[in-house]
Amino acid sequence: MNFTRRDTLKSLSLGAGSFLLTPFLRQVELQAAGNALAIPNRFVFVVKSSGIVPDGITPEAFKGKDSSSSLFNRDLTNVLLPSSMQALEPFKDQLSIVQGLSGKMCRGGHSSWFGMMGVYMTGGEFDAGAVIRATADAELAKLNPAPFNHVGLAIKGKALSKAYGGTMYPGITAVGPGQELPFQGSPDIAYEQLFGSAVSASKRGEKRFRLQKNLFDFMVDDIKKIKKAIPSSEQGKMDAYLNSFEELQVRHSKLSSMKDQIAANAPGYTDKFTSTVEEVRQEAQFDLASASLIAGLTNVVTIRLDNVDMTYKRLGIDKHNHGIGHNEGSKTQDEYRNIIRTHHSELLAKMAKKLRAVPEGDGNMLDNTMIVFLSDSSDRHHGSGMEWPYVIIGGGGGKLKLPGRYLRYPKYGEKGCRTIGDWWTTLLNAYGNPIKYYGNEDLVLKQNGSSHAGPLEELMV
């Protein structure tokens, strides 16, 4: 790459509004120059459907405590978690539960779609609607680049969809306006995509990775030849195209150089990755997520855990989540939800345990990770947006006063009430994006004069 071309690209990107250098390439550059970033911040967003009922994740000791008019902020480490969350007891010092944040600027019903992490109203019953901005998980991925900048793993697709496996677009994460993050719904394919450069389930995967270099080299050569026939005033456009393939070459060589590290941390390939049992597929996707973080392949993973159409048969449940949400079936909705929550807690605990076992800096990888468990339809099956509960596991690099806390914000409309826009603003601020406010404001709160529209001060370090 010559000096002038970089120069041209840089000036072009000013006007084109596009990022011609991916964050990853920029990081590679920094590292190569000896400016390696400190330990990266890592995030896992686990998105469940059908709502998280606030009462279900509230410790017995904190139930019935009035918090309508002021923030209820308590130490979580010396109370018992609900029995369905028992698996998380060993991680209580790094666990936090946040309740009471409203999200009325998002769509209610079966799914808020991109609203949950993008903070705006979008979509209909079956359609995810317009993508107007990068969702907060993707914004965090941009701040923490890696060979795979943002990994999306899904068990199911759109809220009510029956689609199964392959590339999926569940309508929850966007990397930019109009650009949805693709999710991989087949653990075996995800395995190949993430670890195929070093180990592979099939010989084909490994071979494909190796051969891909031929394509990148061909494209780079080809575009260089063509460039000669293009008027010099238009070369910038071909340079942008050329530069993109050169970036792919760089990633390819970076992954090749990480081969041993990737191979050492790849999960052992078992029939888990080709299972058609939903609960097993969930386990497989969680294994892939943990292993990718540990291998340094990515720093941000979003997992689409289930959808409204899915049935937890292996757990002995006879109704799909939609039926449960509509009080069908032989058990009560609460009983069903307890069974499912127990299973989810176990998945989360297993991931936390894996990360805790990896030493990093003065502590371990869990200290520098934030696993955020949330729902795409706020507080219940047909989300009201009145409150959006979060369960967080991990130390998050000590950037927020969260680990070991239980927080409940004042009710919607009460003085001091806060929104999920404030929540994501807090995360972005804590991890390097000093944005004043992320997302759409709640106009009703704004008119009542009770919108703060900024980070949650009590969480900032």
Added chain:
Amino acid sequence: MIKKIHTSVLFVVTVLTISSLFSPNLFSDETDKKSRLLSKLADKKRFDETILPFLNEFCAGCHSETKQEADVVFSGISFDLASGEDMELWKNVLKQLHLEEMPPAESKQPEQYQKDAVMLWINSELKKSGNASDLYTKLESPGFGNYVNHEKLFSGEIRAEPFSLARLWRTSPRVFDNVKSSYGKGSKHFRQPFLLEDKIGIKDYANLLFADSAVVSVLMSNAASAADELIKDSAIASSSGSPSDAKLDSAISQHFRKVVYREPRKDELNNYSILFRKTAEEGGNAEAMRLVLMAVMLHHESVYRVEIGLGDSDSFGRRILSGTEMAFAIAYALTDRRPDATLLQAAATGKLNNSKDARYQVTRMLQDDRIEKPRILRFFQEFFGYAEAHKVFKDEDRSGGFAYYGENYPAMYEKDADFFVMNILEKDKDVFRQLLTSDEYYILNRATFRNTVYDFYKKNKRQLDKGQLPESKEKELLQRLNLKGWHELNKKYNLHNFNKGFNGSVAAIKKIVDEQYSWMNTKDENVLLHRMQALYKKYPMVYDLKDEEQDFLLPQPYKRPHRAGMLTHPAWLIAHSLNDSTDPIRRGKWVREHLLGGVIPDIPITVDASIPENHNKTLRERLFKTEQQECWRCHKKMNPLGYAFEMYDDFGRYRTAEKLTKGGTKPVNANGELTGTGEKNVDGDVKNALELIHKLAQSDKVRQNMIRHVFRYFMGRNEMLTDSKTLIAADQAYLENGGSFNALLISILSSDSFLYRKTLEPTTRHAP
């Protein structure tokens, strides 16, 4: 300052890293390095002799230590741009001079050659420091087109022969949608690689769109999923032996024709073949074929259309587009599809070589209403910006019933506005004036179509029950629905999926009648004909109609009082409003820039652009803040135009009083002032938007400005002074044909600006 240093560090790092990762031949050699070092020395001599005296003479009066207007001070400014000092200030000077924003009109003006010398110096110093001003890129965006002097452009004094620069233009997302099926079965998993920026205004602009890494990552995954499917049917992929050259070439050519849309050249075939052989040796035929197919799909011509001008050159240093280039240019100007058979045939047989040929083809396509030409309506959507209404979220409670669930009211108002535009275009008379002033609106929803068909059935029940529908009757129904034929149905109406196949047959009419009976569960004629679903009840409110006041039945339009054309259409008013209020400033800015050809500089970064809260004042009263002296310099170009629209609330409803935020009302003040046409009977005070709009509609300058925007959209670039002849001819064509938009289009799409190309070095494009 910190940011600046950071950028330059990163820049050096970029070069270092890339050099360690790539082959050395990419890098500048020793001599190059030396010359770069030498050239880094700032040109202090010129600074002392030319630049400093200029600053002292023309700028220091207001921007000195003693009088720091707008916080800008030139005393002690650093000449050493390479050091990064005062870089932003210098960039600002460059911009102000280039755009003639400074010195202000009332001050002493420098001669052009003096300004040129300063701009030249800044540009060359910027270049030495490895920086560039974003000014020149910005100048190519539609918002900056107005900087080209209007009076000169239309004066007739410019005799230059028009041309466009030889260029690449990134594939449009709609063309991609229409061609992707030619990539085979795998295309059902395709994602859109060619996204356009989501903003109000003209979006598809040749010089602003690049195939960058975001585009390539989508292209790669598309190509992979297409190739995965294609190799399943490939004889070569499933064979193990080495295929013959002929067999391989034929397979590649077949694929190439489908996706690149021409025959591959010999050297291209040869390159693909080398890629295949090399890869097959390492990984077998299937993987090799997969990569070759992907490489073809990533061919640069499916990413950029190339308009170099491959035809004959003339004595003015221009080259005309070749027949094929012309066929693509015309097709992509009007449609979202590749050229039709007639265009390709003309290109192949040498009948698409000049302006006359182009005129013939464009006329043919405009006259044939079976050819869909979505690009025409899209111009009006992007020019007026009304199609963005659905993105402005309005509070349901405050509006008194705006619905966003199920169907989204603002999105439906946009369809009404489309209908309004399409009907004016069909008449093709006095188009711009009609768009600006017509008070005949269409108010439609999905029930409109069904209720109208039901009404038609009731009126012709005897015949229809016998299964008869004479041609004259069918015509009557078409006329009521404002259609030339059933093929237009889905272009004009947003119907339920199960009504989309309606073809005007007796059976289709009866199906709708049955639906009416079963859904409404009644035989009450009044209900069947006029009742709307509860969802639509509040729909007419933005047209100042009560819930029950109208029944949506066709034929329409509705003549509405207090309205004049698109700028008072609810879709436009909503699109140009804020979440919870109107938006006089941006509305004024829109009128200033789109109709009056004015320019308004970016808001200075030092300004806090928030509107003060005050529960006892109207928005206009609260905007008084912008009428302070330092703000008014720019705001006087916007506010007096935008205030006129205060006669509507932010949902687009006519009002005489404004609701205050904490209860109570105050009378609306919609007085404004129109300035800047330079036409005596047009400029002056106006009492509201209606008067403003009727005055605008009389203005020659307004008409010419709309034509300038038509030019920008269809050319995909800003006009240059050398386009003068094209614009004057277009204006004349429009006027001579009674305000025909078609005549205007034919003129532009057969102009030299559209058909001729010239190659210029980038440095001579804008640099002073």
